Amino acid sequence: MLAETFISAALLATTALAAPAPNPIHLMTRAPNPGIVITKCAQPGMLALAYDDGPYQYTSRLVDILDAAGAKATFFWTGTLYGCIYNQAAAVKKAFASGHQLASHTWTHSHMSSMSASQITTEMTKVETAFANLIGKKPLYMRPPYLETGGQVLPVLKSMNYKVITDDIDTGDWNNQTPAQSEAKFTQAGAGGNGHIPLMHEVYSTTVNTLTPWLINWAKQNGLRLVTVAECLGDKGGEYQSASFPVQPGPFSC
Template identity: 30%
Template sequence: MFYSITSTITLILSAAAFVSAQTNTTATSSGPPAQVSPVWLSTVVPLSGNAKAYPSGTVPTGPLAALTFSTAGYPEGWKSPPATSAEVQAVVKALDWTLVPNSAVRKADSKGDLTFTGYNSETDPDCWWSASGCVKSKNPLVPADASACPKAGDWGLTYDDGPLTADAGEWAEPHLYDFLAQQNQKAGLFYIGSNVIAAPAAAQRALADGHTLCVHTWSHPAMTSLANDNVVAELYWTLKAIKEVTGVTSKCWRPPYGDVDDRVRAIAWQMGLTTVLWDLDTDDWNMPGDGGGNLSPETVDGYFEGWIAARQNGTDNKTGHMVLQHELNNATVSMAEKWLPKVKEAFNVVPWNQCFDISEPYWETNFVYPIGNGTIPAGNATTSSAIPSSMPSSTDSAPVSEKSDITSNSDVSPASSAVHNLPVSGYAPVFLGTIAILLM
């Protein structure tokens, strides 16, 4: 299933151009509030030795450099961080809560499974992805999600849950990063804050290699089940970890399991983050492996084979794709390395931001990335990172996947097998459409 993007997104997001002001602006009737640089991270002092710009030559490979990083002051890894800390509360007080929809905090049972009882997924007043696959809110104060590359033939390469830490043995980073370097390939990396402070040298390598670093929360929860302050805490600590380790402040995030609604989107947006989802799901997390499931690798092979065949026979000709993969364990990394060369024969493989012409994915302006045509804009790239002027039409929500029932979305349905060592089962392969983009 393939999707395109409505021209109305240009109008909806036209008022959301990024500015460098340090105070929140008020919303306008034409779109979401303008984003601002996260001033509450301005005092974070990054580690030394980081890259200062997008790489122009050969990127590093081989063993990671020795790096000492103190985790003092950070919450416990892979545990929901408390919202009562002074740092989190400072962010809470900095946000304009009148611009955050009053959507309900979702209920979960004792296992952590979200409850959909009583929610009307057909009318879907909160654009709750887990209930309906919605990626474009009807609320003008809430921006749409980035979920599929606009141009047919583009393959937005993304990997979640990194950096893969040393306890993964030989499959730990820089295993995947070295492979990507050998392939001369960049990707979008959605980082768990807990893993960033556990593997800081890997995060530094990823930035030096030219990958795009984004937020994937601190402890990988279903975000709609959290109260507002806890949503802030999950995002804040991950933003801080990435900033302190690598020196960059991300403008992008992906909700674990795709679980997002207008309330969570609006909080993330005010924290300087655009919501990034996907329209093709490899289901690689569910293969046997550390923290994985029992999906046959041959089934995942079949997904890749089908996508490649559709592109080569001309039936996949409407839009490009954003593809969900993981640097989770030996199974996902080996699957990624197996298929990337074959995917590149059929698709133009780029990190997600490149297919949207986003050349500045961080609030720091010294990193200027290639845009869709492969060139790096000269000077201030904010003038060359606008929404493409010609975009095909799109749906406002994701149709039911051919691989799962959206109303019983396993993407936010926890299970005892504990994906990523958490009590949540995994990723429903829902095919999404529509796009929001960071305006610069």
């Protein structure tokens, strides 16, 4: 009996040693968990262009610039910040049809950290309804306004299955920094390590027409792929959940 126990233990040890170790790349690209703040890509060789505050008058132009370069981006959109999202229906559908990722930036772009759980839920569900009405899907990614994640923000977003994105490079376009100043931040950060997720805003002409073309060229020079946030996190295909389409009959309004 003792000999059999020893042999069994030896076989188990041998099997454990023979089993292949987990591939670190597979571990690194595992889909992110909801309610956890994510600042960078999960792997190198990528740059996830991420734009806030739209849709707006420059959205269609930005999609054209990205498409011409074979680049993909993520758009974190609000419902009412720069006019009603339904008034930009054509641009919303164009970006979606082009394979860009559409994500939530809340309905009113208010300070979420001071909101109650029910208020946060309302902010998110209104955007979900708009997306469902326009593209037949609800987003599973979001970026909180002002990058606020305190109070009830993360618990509520986790319960709603949202992956929470912030940034690792702030371009400062919202703070009157010039494209040249923004470009210097990428040059300083470099193209090594896991890919960057920058904070940018599509509501500024300079970001769309000057900074974005520079970033496309910078990525090319450094051998970086321009992908969506979901893809850079190894979660391509996990951007949305299905929704009734439309949720309610049009015409739609905010």
